[in-house]
Each structure stands twice: as C-alpha cells, then as structure tokens.
Amino acid sequence: MQLVRNINIQAFFNIERKDKMKSKYRLNGDVVLGIILTIFGIIVLYPFYNALLVSLVPQHVYVKTPFMFFPKEISFDSYKFVFSNDALMGGVKVTVIVLIFGVLYNMLLTALTAYAMTKAIPGKKFIMYCIIFTMYFGGGLIPFYLLIKDLGLMNNIAAMILPTGFNAVYMIIIKSFFEDLPIELEESAKIDGANDLVVLFKIILPLSLPILATFSLYYSVERWNEWWNGMLFIRSIDKQPLQLVLRTIVQDASEFIDQASASQASNEVTIFADGIKMASIIATMMPVMCLFPFLQKYFVKGLTVGAVKS
C-alpha cells in the first residue's frame, strides 16, 4: 500500500515536473512567438505610423529624418491645407452620396436576386450560370464605356452607382443563408395571404439582419474606395470621388499644391508635397480605420456565415 502510495506520489511529482517543463517550454515558446509577432506587427504598422508623422512635421524636419520614431516638431499645416481644400472636401461629399445610395441599391438588388434564386423560377439554373459567368468574364472596357455613354450617364454621379448592381459572391452567400431559414415560416405567412414581396420584406429580411449588416459593410468599403468609374466617366472636377482626388494627390502632390494654392485662401501655410500626400492618405483612411475595430467581427462573420448549408 505504502509502495503504491509512493509510486503514486512519485508519479504525481513526475507529472507535475513534466507539466512544469511543458509550461516552461510553452512559456518560452510564447515569448519567442510574442517577439516574432511584435516585430511583424512593427513592420506592418510602422509605415502607417511614419505616414502619420510625415503628415505632422514641417518640411525641414522631414528632409533631415524621413524615417522617424518621434517628431522633433509638430505642424498641422498639411492638415489645414487638406481640410480647407475644395477638391478634397468636394470628393468627400461625392463619396458619401455614392456610398449611401450605392449601398442601398446594392443591398436591394442583392436581396431581391438572392430571394428569387431560392425559388423554383423558370430558367433558374441558366440565370445562375449567367450570374456566375460575370464573375469570370467582363464585357471589355470600350463596350462598357459605350454602354454608360449610351445610357446618358456620362459625367453623372449615377455612373459610379448604377453599373455595379450586386456582387455575385455576396448574392450567393445571402441566397444560401435564405435557404437555411425554416421553410415553415414562409409557408405560414403564405397561408395568411402574404405574397412573395411581403414574405421577403416582412419575414425573411428581418430574420437576416446579421448577414445583411455584414454585406452592407462590405459594400460600404467598396463604395468608399470607388475611383475607377469616376476616372472613366466623370468629366467635372466637382463630381470626382474622394479616392480619385487622393489618387491625383499621391501621383503628383507638388502639382496639386500648385493648383490648389491658386484658389485657396491658406497661401501662407508652409506645406510640402510628401506632407500633403500623407495627410490626405491619413484623412481618407481615418473613417474606415476608426470604424474597423468595432465592425471587425462582422467582417469575419461575413467570411463564414451562409457559406455552409445546415
């Protein structure tokens, strides 16, 4: 008995020692991993941090230390310039309009199409193939340009909203989500006299709010980043979206400063090309960067939700 107890105690201490060793190794491993990830994090984050600093320092500090950890002197001239610039502020207005109407339009079309594709409609398979076809093949730039021109959308903000009806992938995921909802809910509504539109708007959509919120976010980010259609179809400076204005700044900030200072009251501020470039980038990224931590879970959810059928 004593022997057994001794063996048990010995075994217990052996296990404890092994656990201690394991946890020691685990601790060491965690430390190493932590260091590696910290270095990786710094490598990833430093360019953003440096961009922020470049936007905050005067030129004479920047030319001496283009890469810095702490600014020797702070100046908000670049931001004053950016926020008082008509082109950039005009770009914000246009982008907000594109975002609001674009996301509403996208979500309406996506939900309507997804719901229709859950039904046994004639030619359903063919329609689905047609939708999937658009994921792999486009009509080409010139036919697209001619189409927009013939629709009378040249130099119209609608040219940045209407051409992208919905994203085929998002539609398919939402369709799968709709298919997972209990069919009984729909059947009981129909017994009560509801038609398809009533079922969709009063039963299906209220039950699908999480996935709708997720894809609204996806569409919002896409709309916020819109510049291509703007570049192709917008012919007036006051209708250019924010990202197109930003592109102009990033490509040739000196030219932009030169142009802008002709019409801007703040001529006396001491601004420089790289400072303006970075201040514009930070100002443009800020809304998305501020919102992202709060909305991150929806982005992650969007990658999985509705993708697997139960």
Added chain:
Amino acid sequence: MSMKLRKIVALVLVVSMFSTFFVGCTEKQSDEKKTNVDIGGKSEEGKDNEASNTFDKKFKYTINMLNADTVKNELYDYYAEKFNIEFEIIPVTWGDWREKTRLWISSGDMPDIMYWDLKNYNLGEFRRWSEQGAFKEIPEFGSKYPNLQKIRDKQKSDDYFKVDDKYYTWLAFQGGAEGEKYSNVSNQSFYYRKDWAEKLGMAKDEYTWDEMTELARAFVEKDPSENGQGKTHGLGMIGWGWPIGLVEIIDKNVNRYYLKGGKYVWGAEQTEALEAIKRTKKLYDENIIWQDQIVAKNSDAENQYLAGQLGMYYTNPGVGEVSRIRNEMVKAHPGIDREKAFAPLYLKNPDDKMWAIQGVDYWSATVFNSKLSDEKLERILTAWDWIATDEGYEFATKGLKGVHWDMEGDKVKYLTDEPLKGTNIYNMVRLTGAYELENPLFTEEDRQIVKDVAERRQQDDDLYLKEVDYDLYFFNAENYDKYGALYPEIKDKVVNILASPEDAEQQWNEFIKASKPKVDLVIKELNDGLLK
C-alpha cells in the same frame, strides 16, 4: 402573386418601356437641334461664315486639360469673350492622361479638342487613327493664320506627323529662346554647395572631371557641414536621370543608335560605353556617389540635398525649380547663403568637353475631333493664331495689362505677387516656359543662373552636345518599335554593375552578347530604312 397585382406590374412595365422610347426620341431631337445651333444650317453657309468672322455666334468646345481647375480665371474670361468661345474642360491627370485619350479615340467619344501626350513611341498609333478618320484634318495655314505658320516654319517635328501629306495634329512648339544657337538645349546639370566648396578652398568657375571627383570626395571625407562621419554624401541624382544621365556625360551614345562610318551602330556596344560605365562604377566604389542612390526614389536625392547631407545634385531645373529649391534650403537651414546653397556646377567631361543634351522641339500635341465643324475649327485656329502673336504671348505669360502688369517707363511692373495660373490652355499653341527667364516675379539671381547654364551651352568651342537625330527619333519599324535602343535594359544593367562586386567588363560583355540578336534586327531596319 394575385392576378390584379400581375396586371398592375405589367401595366407599369409597358408604360415605362414606352416612356423610355419617347425619352430616347426626344433626346435625339434635342441633339439634332443642338447640332444645328453649333454648326449652323448648311443652306445658310455663307451667312454663317460671315457670322463666324465677326464672332457673332458663340461656339462651345469640349477640351481635356491637365490642371483643369486653374483654367477658368480672369485670363480665361478675357480669351473666351474676345473670340466668343467657351470651353467645357475635362480634367486629366498625369496618371490617366494616356489611358483616357486612348479610350476616347477608341470609343469615338473624343473631346472636340484633345490634348495628347503624343510622342515618338505612339506615333504609329497616331498614324493609324489618322488614316481611319478619327481626327479632323488641319488646313494649310498660309496667309489665313500667319502667326501659326511662322511657328510651323521653325518646327522640325511637324513634318514627321504628316499622314498622306496632310496635317492632323498641332505640336506645341518648345524651341529655344530667340537668338540661341542650339534649339532646345536642356538645362540638365549638376548643382552644388558652393558654400561648402569655398569653405574647403575648392571653389572654381568650372570643374574638370577629376576636379569634380576630388571636390565630391572632399565633401564626404572632410564633412564641411559637420553632419558627422559618414553622413555627408558626395553626389546624387534625380531619380529619372539616374544612372544614365551620369554615364552619358562621358559617352553620349551609351543608350542610343547613332551614325558611325556611314552606318547606324548601337552605342552600348562600342568601347566608349564600357569605359564610361567603368568610370561611373569607380565613383560609386569610392563612395563618391551617394550609396543609397541605387535604390532611391525620384526625389530622395533632392531630400538629401535639402537636408544638407549631399554636396552635388543632378537635376533639370527651370527658374521656378531653382527658386523653390533655394527657398527650401533657406527654410531648412536658416542663415544659409541662398545663392551659394544651390549653385550651378559647370562640369567638363573626362575629354575636357562641356556636355549638353538637346531635346525635340515640341512637347505635347493637340488633335481635333473629326466631327468638329469647319466653322468651329476656324474659330479656334483664329484664337490660336492670336496667341501666337507677340500680344498673345504677352497675354499668356504676363496676363492682362492693367490687371496683372503694367508698364512703368520702359519696364514691366507686376501688379500681383503670384505667377499666373491656368496658362496650360494657351501653352497648347506654344510653350511659354522660356518666359521664366524674364519673369520679374522670380529674383534676378535665380533667373540669371538658368540663363548662365543655357548660355554656357551655346559656346561650341568645347561643346559635347547630344543632338537630336530627328529621322531616328521618329523612325517606325517593327523591331525598332518593340526594342528601341534597349534603354530600360541598359539602365538596369548599369545599376546592377554599379552595385555588384564582380568585374564590370565581364558583366557588360555578357549583356551585350545576350542583347545582340534583338539589336541586330533593329540595326538592319535602321540601315535599310534611313540610309537608302
């Protein structure tokens, strides 16, 4: 869906289809009306011509433009009113200019007046579009537009853009200033810290290659600005000039074909090219060239210069650039001598020759939409002909008399502090950059050094000029269009050689050998095509 709802939906669809149809018809009608307003009724052609001569009828043009939002100002109002015209300006940027112009032509949606970055490499494209009728023919100017004709007479490039002996484009002339011996010789040059050179007792009016090398070495080793050991660099270049700008001071033919013994040869293949590369490598190996130059972005060397860590900087500044860099030097280093902080370094190459580079005599081009009416073309050419007069040049450079400038005795007095903005629309006729040399809004000293650099390159007793061979520049052939003189490859290879510890000669010879099959095809095309 109930039968009633289906009927309502069907009715709505039918009504919307009909309304779309009628909207389409209405738009077409209004388009036709608009066209009649623009070009005038054909039956009343004579009457319209009379009207256009007195500018009674207003014409509106669509036109694409860089820096579009600066164009509409007091100058524009004057110009538009004078000729009773109006421009709807479509903005383009450096990033999308080429892409947009190509798309517009391909889709038949060109602006009435299309400003185009037309160079030798898209000359073939221009010719094809012209043959297909995309552009309106520009009539012979003759006595109708005498001032435009005078510019055309001076221009060499114009003839290379003729298609079936007709003109379809107008090139913005950028010939040298009046009285210059060599047209359009570039201001590409080294600028340096003359204050440092004086401190080291090495300041001179002109430097030989060896003297320049010693000066740069002294900057690095003696650290005249006391930045600390290893923080002062000798020589750096603007990104687009690196490294060929340096190599071609020694051998101007390194990146082109040229005539030698009555035949075209590839410069890179000649022994002079290898010698030039070896000399450049020596500068890099001896730490005279800023070591990070091989990975630097376009303006990194300038930032080093502004930071007071670089002694010599190669760039191509006009007066505005000189003024900007000097002002920024003063801002970054309070108390510095403004003129000596950025002074031209007159450098002779190892053969004791003053090197210089000549550019082509135009920059950018304009084409007209083939649908543009004769009357509208006539009106814009009349407006352009005025810009080509002395009065028009004064307007495009100084602005409006009484508003922007006035005469004080026999001198021009400026009434505003800022240089004119939005002059691009007038630069389409001829470039006005040379006016910087006279513009009193820049300091006398800043204008003078640009003049000095230009004038030094007009003295041909010791000039090593890389002149433009127009026939070669505008030559078109399958392999020449595809490979050219292999400039990007030469540039990359030279950078590799500078950075590599291996033998320069061996690396260069291997590159030449590998490139020969392509180059031989081009040389055959050149000799067959240009030496007939």
